[in-house]
Amino acid sequence: MKKTVLITGASGGIGKELADRFAKDGNNMVLVARSEAKLIELAKGYRERYGVHVKVLAKDLTLPGVAEEIYDELKNEEIDVDYLVNNAGFGLYGSFLETDLDQEMNMIDVNIKALTIMTKLFLPDMIKQRQGGVMNVASVAAFYPGPLMAVYFATKAYVLSFTEALENELTGTGVTVTALCPGPTATGFVDRSGVRSSKLYQSGVMEVGMVADEAYRDLLRGKTLIIPGAIHRFITSLPRFLPRKIMTGQIRARTEHVGR
Numbered sequence: 001m002k003k004t005v006l007i008t009g010a011s012g013g014i015g016k017e018l019a020d021r022f023a024k025d026g027n028n029m030v031l032v033a034r035s036e037a038k039l040i041e042l043a044k045g046y047r048e049r050y051g052v053h054v055k056v057l058a059k060d061l062t063l064p065g066v067a068e069e070i071y072d073e074l075k076n077e078e079i080d081v082d083y084l085v086n087n088a089g090f091g092l093y094g095s096f097l098e099t100d101l102d103q104e105m106n107m108i109d110v111n112i113k114a115l116t117i118m119t120k121l122f123l124p125d126m127i128k129q130r131q132g133g134v135m136n137v138a139s140v141a142a143f144y145p146g147p148l149m150a151v152y153f154a155t156k157a158y159v160l161s162f163t164e165a166l167e168n169e170l171t172g173t174g175v176t177v178t179a180l181c182p183g184p185t186a187t188g189f190v191d192r193s194g195v196r197s198s199k200l201y202q203s204g205v206m207e208v209g210m211v212a213d214e215a216y217r218d219l220l221r222g223k224t225l226i227i228p229g230a231i232h233r234f235i236t237s238l239p240r241f242l243p244r245k246i247m248t249g250q251i252r253a254r255t256e257h258v259g260r
């Protein structure tokens, strides 16, 4: 049966690639991001190519009350969401002493607050239907502290912890909860976050289509934790063996700018 999926941050990067895959399989979509023109263009393509229903919601998830607005708008139109993909997010590179607090608060609003409220609002309807799923996009950054991106790594640790706990609570409800933890991936994130010249991103990034292929396949299988790429599965296992301070130092060595 065809489903309805709501994807935040669907205007580009991982969110757009996931939208491509859901649409190709004939699912209906609700696309959320700030870039309305990009969403309208995408929606037009999906309708023409796959004959699916697509609703575009141009929303800024940093604003208070926006998640509630999205939920109410869909309720009024009797659109039931089967899959919620909380993908919108961004990072900020730099020493915490020098980074901009307003941007960091906006990051917490999108990466943590909006994700939590969206989950709170959409989950009860899925539970009633005893089907569906939530996928929260975390990161390999969720597994360790990240000097030079301290707030971003911490937001992703929240997402992973929250998602795994929720998965445990929802066992037996018929609803799946999934954390997607990509490593460095070639998307708009790289320039927006200012990480391009860090060793982390200079030493190789994953192609976004490969991330989306693994994510889409394993989300439909109801997997709890998806870490695309064998190398990233290995790296995220290291905190189990290394003392935390050494691990943090290792990450610092990778987040430094090339040449340092």
Ligand SMILES: NC(=O)c1ccc[n+]([C@@H]2O[C@H](COP(=O)([O-])OP(=O)(O)OC[C@H]3O[C@@H](n4cnc5c(N)ncnc54)[C@H](OP(=O)(O)O)[C@@H]3O)[C@@H](O)[C@H]2O)c1
Pocket: 008, 009, 010, 011, 012, 013, 014, 015, 032, 033, 034, 035, 036, 059, 060, 061, 062, 087, 088, 089, 090, 091, 110, 137, 138, 139, 140, 181, 182, 183, 184, 185, 186, 187, 188, 189, 190, 192
């Ligand atoms: N790329 C990586 O290396 C990487 C690695 C691990 C995890 N991730 C995570 O993957 C997720 C997707 O990022 P991406 O790599 O695909 O980056 P991206 O290409 O920059 O996409 C980010 C998406 O989030 C949306 N967004 C950002 N701020 C928003 C806001 N205030 N309100 C609504 N939408 C907003 C953007 O749309 P608009 O600008 O149109 O609003 C865009 O669609 C993020 O949660 C990111 O933290 C990325």
